[in-house]
Amino acid sequence: MYVILVYDFKEKRVGKILKHCRKYLNWIQNSVFEGEITEVKLKELLIGARKFMNEEEDSIIIFKSREERWMDKQIVGVERMGTDNFM
Template identity: 45%
Template sequence: MYIILMYDIMMDKTGAKVQRNTFKICKRYLTHIQNSVFEGNLTELNLMKLKKELSEYIRKEQDSFIIFNSRDEKWLTKEFLGKEDDKTSNFF
């Protein structure tokens, strides 16, 4: 399945550590495309692993994670406003 993941981490005393670990975990599974946005194809098993690893760092009252998924990336289109970035080349 095709995944787009984005997150917002509250930058308080432990926010920097949470952000570093979150970034490293997401980077293992997905392609980093912009600040706190990642995309890529994952199996259901890898998506479950990703969520489990992230759950160790997510502070439910402070941080926000959104995961969009689609059966196939061909059903999505992209439109750039401003600078085009080739890191998003997974979209057509």
């Protein structure tokens, strides 16, 4: 499935969540990722994130769509990141 993931983490944990998400998805903007992922891998991503996130302070929102073609993407302004599947 295709997902868009956005996080809002406290400063001190931002580096960790960024690095963690990059293992699974493509980084497209500051705290925004997108990409194809299976339910199993997404679960793994969230279990991993929960190990260091503070659920009282940090948040992750995931928008899931069965197919990417249902979403149309428009970028205005600087396009900060390319597709960075590799690390």
